[in-house]
Amino acid sequence: MAQILIVDDSSTVRDEVSTFLKNGGLDVITAVDGKDGLVKLKGDPGIKLVVCDVNMPNMDGLTMVEKIRGELGNKTVNLIMLTTESSPNMKERGKAAGVKGWIVKPFKGASVLETFKKLVA
Protein backbone atom coordinates (compact mmCIF):
# COMPACT_ATOMS: atom_id res chain seq x y z
CA MET A 1 0.00 0.00 0.00
CA ALA A 2 1.27 3.46 -0.91
CA GLN A 3 1.07 6.56 1.25
CA ILE A 4 1.22 9.22 -1.43
CA LEU A 5 -0.31 9.48 -4.88
CA ILE A 6 1.43 11.84 -7.32
CA VAL A 7 -0.84 12.91 -10.20
CA ASP A 8 0.88 14.76 -13.05
CA ASP A 9 0.84 14.36 -16.82
CA SER A 10 4.56 15.23 -16.96
CA SER A 11 6.76 12.19 -16.54
CA THR A 12 9.61 14.56 -15.67
CA VAL A 13 7.64 15.82 -12.66
CA ARG A 14 6.36 12.37 -11.69
CA ASP A 15 9.91 10.99 -11.71
CA GLU A 16 11.41 13.96 -9.90
CA VAL A 17 8.81 14.13 -7.13
CA SER A 18 8.38 10.40 -6.58
CA THR A 19 12.14 9.77 -6.53
CA PHE A 20 12.62 12.54 -3.99
CA LEU A 21 9.83 11.30 -1.73
CA LYS A 22 10.91 7.65 -2.00
CA ASN A 23 14.43 8.68 -1.03
CA GLY A 24 12.83 10.44 1.94
CA GLY A 25 11.33 7.15 3.09
CA LEU A 26 7.80 7.52 1.73
CA ASP A 27 5.81 5.04 -0.36
CA VAL A 28 4.62 6.60 -3.58
CA ILE A 29 2.56 5.67 -6.59
CA THR A 30 1.85 7.85 -9.61
CA ALA A 31 -0.99 8.63 -12.00
CA VAL A 32 -0.87 10.39 -15.37
CA ASP A 33 -4.04 12.48 -15.19
CA GLY A 34 -7.15 13.12 -13.10
CA LYS A 35 -9.03 10.08 -14.37
CA ASP A 36 -6.09 7.80 -13.69
CA GLY A 37 -5.70 9.45 -10.29
CA LEU A 38 -9.26 8.62 -9.28
CA VAL A 39 -8.77 4.98 -10.30
CA LYS A 40 -5.50 4.68 -8.39
CA LEU A 41 -6.99 6.34 -5.29
CA LYS A 42 -10.02 4.05 -5.32
CA GLY A 43 -7.75 1.03 -5.64
CA ASP A 44 -5.46 1.85 -2.72
CA PRO A 45 -7.08 2.62 0.63
CA GLY A 46 -3.65 3.29 2.18
CA ILE A 47 -3.19 6.59 0.37
CA LYS A 48 -3.15 9.47 2.84
CA LEU A 49 -1.95 12.27 0.57
CA VAL A 50 -2.61 13.20 -3.05
CA VAL A 51 -0.19 15.65 -4.70
CA CYS A 52 -1.83 16.79 -7.88
CA ASP A 53 -1.18 19.02 -10.90
CA VAL A 54 -3.95 21.31 -12.20
CA ASN A 55 -3.51 21.37 -15.98
CA MET A 56 -3.77 17.81 -17.25
CA PRO A 57 -5.45 16.07 -20.18
CA ASN A 58 -8.63 13.97 -19.80
CA MET A 59 -9.43 15.34 -16.34
CA ASP A 60 -7.85 18.40 -14.72
CA GLY A 61 -6.63 18.38 -11.16
CA LEU A 62 -9.30 20.61 -9.67
CA THR A 63 -12.06 18.48 -11.16
CA MET A 64 -10.32 15.43 -9.76
CA VAL A 65 -10.16 16.76 -6.18
CA GLU A 66 -13.81 17.84 -6.40
CA LYS A 67 -14.70 14.29 -7.41
CA ILE A 68 -12.60 12.83 -4.59
CA ARG A 69 -14.63 14.77 -2.04
CA GLY A 70 -17.91 14.46 -3.95
CA GLU A 71 -18.37 11.26 -5.98
CA LEU A 72 -15.86 9.21 -4.01
CA GLY A 73 -17.03 10.62 -0.71
CA ASN A 74 -13.44 10.55 0.54
CA LYS A 75 -13.31 13.29 3.17
CA THR A 76 -10.05 12.28 4.82
CA VAL A 77 -7.33 12.07 2.21
CA ASN A 78 -5.08 15.15 2.22
CA LEU A 79 -4.98 17.09 -1.03
CA ILE A 80 -2.06 19.27 -2.15
CA MET A 81 -1.88 20.97 -5.54
CA LEU A 82 1.52 21.15 -7.29
CA THR A 83 1.08 23.39 -10.29
CA THR A 84 2.33 26.33 -12.32
CA GLU A 85 -0.98 28.07 -11.58
CA SER A 86 -1.10 30.69 -8.84
CA SER A 87 -4.28 32.59 -9.56
CA PRO A 88 -6.47 33.44 -6.55
CA ASN A 89 -9.56 32.10 -8.35
CA MET A 90 -7.97 28.69 -8.82
CA LYS A 91 -6.86 28.60 -5.22
CA GLU A 92 -10.35 29.52 -4.04
CA ARG A 93 -11.79 26.71 -6.12
CA GLY A 94 -9.23 24.35 -4.62
CA LYS A 95 -10.01 25.49 -1.08
CA ALA A 96 -13.72 25.02 -1.70
CA ALA A 97 -12.99 21.45 -2.79
CA GLY A 98 -11.07 20.75 0.37
CA VAL A 99 -7.52 21.23 -0.87
CA LYS A 100 -5.15 21.61 2.06
CA GLY A 101 -2.21 23.32 0.38
CA TRP A 102 -0.82 24.79 -2.80
CA ILE A 103 2.69 24.59 -4.25
CA VAL A 104 3.72 26.64 -7.27
CA LYS A 105 6.18 24.69 -9.44
CA PRO A 106 9.03 24.02 -9.62
CA PHE A 107 9.01 21.43 -6.84
CA LYS A 108 11.54 22.03 -4.07
CA GLY A 109 11.31 18.86 -2.07
CA ALA A 110 13.40 19.77 0.93
CA SER A 111 10.99 22.49 1.98
CA VAL A 112 7.96 20.18 2.06
CA LEU A 113 9.25 16.76 3.05
CA GLU A 114 8.56 17.09 6.75
CA THR A 115 5.06 18.43 6.14
CA PHE A 116 4.32 15.56 3.78
CA LYS A 117 5.51 13.08 6.41
CA LYS A 118 3.13 14.60 8.96
CA LEU A 119 0.25 14.46 6.50
CA VAL A 120 0.70 10.72 5.90
CA ALA A 121 1.39 9.83 9.55
Added chain:
Amino acid sequence: MNDEPVSKLLVLDDGPSHARRIKQFCDENHLVPLKVRKGSVMSVLRTNIDLGGILYSENYEDSPEETARVALEIHAARPELPIIIRRERQATLAGLPDASQHAYCAAYVASDMSALRKVIDEYIFCLMYPNALLRGIAEITEAVLAGQFKGLKVAMDTPYIVHDRVIFGELFSLIQLESSWCRGYMMLQTEEDPLLELIGRDAPQNLGATFRSVNDLLSEITNLIWGSFKNRYIGDDKAAATGRIQIPLVVNHKHKYISFGTENPQLCFRFTLTDEGTGRSSTLYERFIFNLNWSPEDFKEIAPDTAELVDSGELELF
Protein backbone atom coordinates in the same frame (compact mmCIF):
# COMPACT_ATOMS: atom_id res chain seq x y z
CA MET B 1 19.52 43.12 -21.41
CA ASN B 2 19.05 45.36 -24.43
CA ASP B 3 15.44 46.57 -24.24
CA GLU B 4 15.00 46.87 -28.01
CA PRO B 5 14.69 43.73 -30.10
CA VAL B 6 16.91 43.51 -33.16
CA SER B 7 16.36 41.80 -36.49
CA LYS B 8 18.74 40.03 -38.86
CA LEU B 9 18.74 41.27 -42.44
CA LEU B 10 20.38 39.56 -45.37
CA VAL B 11 22.15 42.33 -47.29
CA LEU B 12 22.33 41.67 -51.03
CA ASP B 13 23.72 45.00 -52.09
CA ASP B 14 27.27 45.04 -53.41
CA GLY B 15 27.49 48.74 -54.11
CA PRO B 16 30.71 49.78 -52.31
CA SER B 17 29.48 53.34 -51.92
CA HIS B 18 26.42 52.06 -50.06
CA ALA B 19 27.99 49.39 -47.91
CA ARG B 20 29.10 51.80 -45.18
CA ARG B 21 25.80 53.67 -45.27
CA ILE B 22 23.83 50.44 -44.91
CA LYS B 23 26.08 49.29 -42.09
CA GLN B 24 25.57 52.61 -40.29
CA PHE B 25 21.83 52.47 -40.89
CA CYS B 26 21.68 48.96 -39.45
CA ASP B 27 23.72 49.96 -36.40
CA GLU B 28 21.39 52.87 -35.73
CA ASN B 29 18.18 50.92 -36.26
CA HIS B 30 18.61 47.68 -34.32
CA LEU B 31 19.37 45.66 -37.42
CA VAL B 32 22.03 43.00 -37.81
CA PRO B 33 23.31 42.95 -41.40
CA LEU B 34 24.47 39.65 -42.85
CA LYS B 35 26.60 40.02 -45.96
CA VAL B 36 26.52 37.18 -48.44
CA ARG B 37 28.84 36.32 -51.28
CA LYS B 38 27.23 36.30 -54.67
CA GLY B 39 26.41 32.79 -55.69
CA SER B 40 25.86 31.55 -52.17
CA VAL B 41 22.57 33.33 -51.51
CA MET B 42 20.41 30.26 -51.74
CA SER B 43 22.71 28.16 -49.57
CA VAL B 44 22.74 30.92 -46.95
CA LEU B 45 18.96 31.05 -47.08
CA ARG B 46 18.88 27.31 -46.52
CA THR B 47 21.01 27.56 -43.37
CA ASN B 48 19.56 30.73 -41.83
CA ILE B 49 16.36 30.09 -39.97
CA ASP B 50 15.81 33.37 -38.20
CA LEU B 51 15.94 36.21 -40.67
CA GLY B 52 13.81 39.32 -40.52
CA GLY B 53 14.08 40.35 -44.15
CA ILE B 54 16.34 41.14 -47.08
CA LEU B 55 17.91 44.37 -48.33
CA TYR B 56 18.33 44.08 -52.07
CA SER B 57 19.64 46.30 -54.84
CA GLU B 58 18.35 46.87 -58.34
CA ASN B 59 21.97 46.55 -59.48
CA TYR B 60 22.64 43.32 -57.64
CA GLU B 61 23.18 41.42 -60.89
CA ASP B 62 24.58 42.61 -64.20
CA SER B 63 21.23 43.13 -65.86
CA PRO B 64 17.73 44.05 -64.68
CA GLU B 65 16.48 40.69 -65.94
CA GLU B 66 19.05 38.74 -63.94
CA THR B 67 18.42 40.89 -60.85
CA ALA B 68 14.71 40.15 -61.21
CA ARG B 69 15.38 36.42 -61.69
CA VAL B 70 17.37 36.20 -58.43
CA ALA B 71 14.70 38.18 -56.54
CA LEU B 72 12.02 35.83 -57.80
CA GLU B 73 14.09 32.81 -56.83
CA ILE B 74 14.53 34.17 -53.30
CA HIS B 75 10.86 35.08 -53.05
CA ALA B 76 9.83 31.64 -54.22
CA ALA B 77 12.09 30.01 -51.64
CA ARG B 78 11.10 32.27 -48.73
CA PRO B 79 7.97 34.29 -49.55
CA GLU B 80 7.59 35.24 -45.87
CA LEU B 81 10.77 37.34 -45.95
CA PRO B 82 10.13 40.96 -46.96
CA ILE B 83 12.52 42.04 -49.73
CA ILE B 84 13.27 45.77 -49.77
CA ILE B 85 14.97 46.96 -52.94
CA ARG B 86 17.31 49.94 -53.22
CA ARG B 87 16.77 51.86 -56.41
CA GLU B 88 18.91 54.51 -58.04
CA ARG B 89 16.31 57.14 -58.84
CA GLN B 90 12.89 56.53 -57.29
CA ALA B 91 11.60 54.91 -54.13
CA THR B 92 8.88 52.99 -55.88
CA LEU B 93 8.58 49.66 -57.66
CA ALA B 94 7.54 51.33 -60.91
CA GLY B 95 9.74 50.51 -63.84
CA LEU B 96 10.98 47.19 -62.48
CA PRO B 97 10.25 44.14 -64.65
CA ASP B 98 6.53 43.47 -64.21
CA ALA B 99 6.96 39.80 -63.43
CA SER B 100 9.26 40.54 -60.51
CA GLN B 101 7.41 43.37 -58.78
CA HIS B 102 5.40 41.08 -56.52
CA ALA B 103 8.65 39.75 -55.04
CA TYR B 104 9.38 43.09 -53.37
CA CYS B 105 7.51 44.69 -50.51
CA ALA B 106 8.95 48.20 -50.91
CA ALA B 107 11.68 50.31 -52.50
CA TYR B 108 13.99 53.03 -51.19
CA VAL B 109 16.75 55.29 -52.45
CA ALA B 110 20.09 55.75 -50.71
CA SER B 111 19.64 59.51 -50.56
CA ASP B 112 16.63 59.12 -48.23
CA MET B 113 17.42 56.59 -45.54
CA SER B 114 14.65 58.00 -43.30
CA ALA B 115 12.18 56.52 -45.78
CA LEU B 116 13.92 53.17 -45.33
CA ARG B 117 13.37 53.50 -41.58
CA LYS B 118 9.63 53.78 -42.21
CA VAL B 119 9.73 50.74 -44.47
CA ILE B 120 11.63 48.77 -41.82
CA ASP B 121 9.04 49.74 -39.20
CA GLU B 122 6.23 48.75 -41.52
CA TYR B 123 7.58 45.43 -42.73
CA ILE B 124 10.13 44.21 -40.16
CA PHE B 125 9.27 45.73 -36.76
CA CYS B 126 5.57 45.83 -37.48
CA LEU B 127 4.54 44.72 -33.97
CA MET B 128 5.60 46.67 -30.91
CA TYR B 129 6.60 44.66 -27.83
CA PRO B 130 6.55 46.30 -24.38
CA ASN B 131 9.95 46.36 -22.70
CA ALA B 132 8.45 44.84 -19.55
CA LEU B 133 7.32 41.86 -21.61
CA LEU B 134 10.74 41.36 -23.21
CA ARG B 135 12.51 41.60 -19.86
CA GLY B 136 9.97 39.36 -18.16
CA ILE B 137 10.16 36.59 -20.75
CA ALA B 138 13.94 36.62 -20.49
CA GLU B 139 13.85 36.45 -16.68
CA ILE B 140 11.21 33.72 -16.60
CA THR B 141 12.95 31.55 -19.18
CA GLU B 142 16.41 31.95 -17.70
CA ALA B 143 15.06 31.00 -14.26
CA VAL B 144 13.27 27.92 -15.61
CA LEU B 145 16.31 26.77 -17.60
CA ALA B 146 18.63 27.35 -14.64
CA GLY B 147 16.26 25.29 -12.48
CA GLN B 148 16.02 22.42 -14.94
CA PHE B 149 19.71 22.37 -15.88
CA LYS B 150 21.52 22.87 -12.60
CA GLY B 151 25.21 23.59 -13.02
CA LEU B 152 24.92 24.64 -16.65
CA LYS B 153 25.60 28.14 -17.91
CA VAL B 154 22.51 29.73 -19.44
CA ALA B 155 23.21 32.50 -21.97
CA MET B 156 20.69 34.54 -23.92
CA ASP B 157 21.07 36.63 -27.08
CA THR B 158 19.31 39.95 -27.52
CA PRO B 159 15.70 39.16 -28.47
CA TYR B 160 15.00 39.55 -32.15
CA ILE B 161 12.25 39.75 -34.70
CA VAL B 162 11.92 36.91 -37.17
CA HIS B 163 9.87 36.58 -40.31
CA ASP B 164 11.30 33.17 -41.18
CA ARG B 165 9.09 30.19 -40.54
CA VAL B 166 11.73 27.50 -40.77
CA ILE B 167 11.90 25.18 -37.78
CA PHE B 168 15.19 24.82 -35.89
CA GLY B 169 16.30 21.36 -34.83
CA GLU B 170 14.23 18.23 -34.74
CA LEU B 171 11.66 18.88 -32.07
CA PHE B 172 9.49 21.70 -30.91
CA SER B 173 6.71 22.31 -28.42
CA LEU B 174 3.72 24.61 -28.75
CA ILE B 175 1.44 26.04 -26.10
CA GLN B 176 -1.38 28.54 -26.43
CA LEU B 177 -1.24 31.97 -24.82
CA GLU B 178 -4.69 33.44 -24.14
CA SER B 179 -5.42 36.82 -22.63
CA SER B 180 -7.32 40.00 -23.32
CA TRP B 181 -4.17 41.58 -24.80
CA CYS B 182 -2.64 38.66 -26.67
CA ARG B 183 -3.65 35.42 -28.31
CA GLY B 184 -1.17 33.13 -29.94
CA TYR B 185 1.47 30.58 -29.19
CA MET B 186 4.77 30.07 -27.50
CA MET B 187 7.02 27.66 -29.37
CA LEU B 188 10.25 26.10 -28.13
CA GLN B 189 12.58 24.54 -30.71
CA THR B 190 15.71 22.52 -30.08
CA GLU B 191 17.94 19.72 -31.31
CA GLU B 192 17.63 16.28 -29.81
CA ASP B 193 21.21 14.99 -29.49
CA PRO B 194 22.82 17.99 -27.75
CA LEU B 195 19.99 18.09 -25.22
CA LEU B 196 20.18 14.34 -24.69
CA GLU B 197 23.90 14.65 -23.96
CA LEU B 198 23.29 17.37 -21.41
CA ILE B 199 20.52 15.39 -19.70
CA GLY B 200 22.81 12.44 -19.23
CA ARG B 201 25.92 14.38 -18.21
CA ASP B 202 25.60 13.69 -14.51
CA ALA B 203 24.03 10.31 -14.76
CA PRO B 204 26.14 7.85 -16.76
CA GLN B 205 24.01 5.06 -15.38
CA ASN B 206 20.99 6.62 -17.01
CA LEU B 207 21.41 4.59 -20.17
CA GLY B 208 17.67 4.49 -20.66
CA ALA B 209 17.45 8.15 -21.73
CA THR B 210 15.85 8.32 -25.16
CA PHE B 211 14.15 10.85 -27.36
CA ARG B 212 11.15 10.51 -25.07
CA SER B 213 13.24 11.87 -22.20
CA VAL B 214 13.98 14.95 -24.30
CA ASN B 215 10.32 15.26 -25.28
CA ASP B 216 9.23 15.10 -21.65
CA LEU B 217 11.82 17.61 -20.55
CA LEU B 218 10.91 20.06 -23.30
CA SER B 219 7.26 19.65 -22.35
CA GLU B 220 7.98 20.45 -18.70
CA ILE B 221 10.15 23.44 -19.58
CA THR B 222 7.31 24.70 -21.78
CA ASN B 223 4.82 24.16 -18.99
CA LEU B 224 6.93 26.00 -16.41
CA ILE B 225 7.55 29.00 -18.69
CA TRP B 226 3.88 29.10 -19.66
CA GLY B 227 2.80 28.99 -16.02
CA SER B 228 5.12 31.82 -15.04
CA PHE B 229 4.02 33.84 -18.07
CA LYS B 230 0.38 33.37 -17.08
CA ASN B 231 1.01 34.28 -13.46
CA ARG B 232 2.96 37.41 -14.43
CA TYR B 233 0.97 38.74 -17.36
CA ILE B 234 -2.46 37.14 -17.45
CA GLY B 235 -3.64 36.22 -13.93
CA ASP B 236 -7.38 35.78 -13.60
CA ASP B 237 -8.06 37.51 -16.90
CA LYS B 238 -11.63 36.49 -17.73
CA ALA B 239 -11.04 37.06 -21.42
CA ALA B 240 -8.47 34.31 -21.37
CA ALA B 241 -11.13 31.68 -20.88
CA THR B 242 -13.58 32.74 -23.54
CA GLY B 243 -13.52 30.63 -26.66
CA ARG B 244 -13.05 32.60 -29.84
CA ILE B 245 -11.81 32.13 -33.35
CA GLN B 246 -9.05 29.72 -34.23
CA ILE B 247 -7.09 29.32 -37.42
CA PRO B 248 -5.28 26.19 -38.55
CA LEU B 249 -1.55 25.79 -38.13
CA VAL B 250 0.35 24.01 -40.87
CA VAL B 251 3.53 22.03 -40.29
CA ASN B 252 5.41 20.80 -43.34
CA HIS B 253 7.89 18.19 -42.14
CA LYS B 254 9.63 17.87 -45.48
CA HIS B 255 10.56 21.53 -45.54
CA LYS B 256 10.83 21.98 -41.73
CA TYR B 257 8.31 24.77 -42.01
CA ILE B 258 5.53 25.97 -39.75
CA SER B 259 2.82 28.48 -40.58
CA PHE B 260 0.56 30.13 -38.04
CA GLY B 261 -1.63 31.51 -40.78
CA THR B 262 -0.42 35.08 -40.41
CA GLU B 263 2.15 37.44 -41.84
CA ASN B 264 2.92 38.68 -38.33
CA PRO B 265 6.55 38.43 -37.28
CA GLN B 266 7.70 36.20 -34.44
CA LEU B 267 9.42 37.42 -31.29
CA CYS B 268 12.44 35.19 -30.84
CA PHE B 269 14.74 34.48 -27.87
CA ARG B 270 17.78 32.28 -28.34
CA PHE B 271 19.26 30.52 -25.33
CA THR B 272 22.46 28.51 -25.13
CA LEU B 273 22.99 25.95 -22.38
CA THR B 274 26.64 25.11 -21.83
CA ASP B 275 28.39 22.58 -19.66
CA GLU B 276 31.56 24.53 -19.00
CA GLY B 277 33.31 21.38 -17.85
CA THR B 278 32.95 19.51 -21.12
CA GLY B 279 32.19 22.37 -23.49
CA ARG B 280 29.01 20.64 -24.62
CA SER B 281 26.14 22.95 -25.39
CA SER B 282 22.57 22.97 -26.60
CA THR B 283 20.58 25.74 -28.24
CA LEU B 284 16.96 26.51 -27.53
CA TYR B 285 14.85 28.90 -29.58
CA GLU B 286 11.83 30.39 -27.87
CA ARG B 287 9.38 32.08 -30.18
CA PHE B 288 6.20 34.01 -29.48
CA ILE B 289 3.66 34.18 -32.27
CA PHE B 290 0.68 36.40 -31.57
CA ASN B 291 -1.33 35.33 -34.57
CA LEU B 292 -4.87 35.77 -33.24
CA ASN B 293 -4.66 38.99 -31.26
CA TRP B 294 -1.98 41.49 -30.42
CA SER B 295 -3.08 44.55 -28.42
CA PRO B 296 0.02 45.82 -26.62
CA GLU B 297 -1.89 48.92 -25.53
CA ASP B 298 -3.80 46.62 -23.14
CA PHE B 299 -0.67 44.86 -21.92
CA LYS B 300 -0.42 44.63 -18.16
CA GLU B 301 2.03 43.17 -15.72
CA ILE B 302 0.57 41.81 -12.53
CA ALA B 303 2.23 43.51 -9.56
CA PRO B 304 5.17 41.38 -8.50
CA ASP B 305 4.13 41.54 -4.84
CA THR B 306 0.88 39.84 -5.81
CA ALA B 307 2.46 37.30 -8.12
CA GLU B 308 5.18 36.46 -5.64
CA LEU B 309 3.16 36.29 -2.44
CA VAL B 310 4.23 32.71 -2.17
CA ASP B 311 7.66 31.72 -3.46
CA SER B 312 7.61 28.99 -6.04
CA GLY B 313 8.29 25.60 -4.53
CA GLU B 314 7.01 26.61 -1.09
CA LEU B 315 3.91 24.99 0.36
CA GLU B 316 1.11 27.44 1.08
CA LEU B 317 -1.18 25.78 3.58
CA PHE B 318 -4.85 26.83 3.59
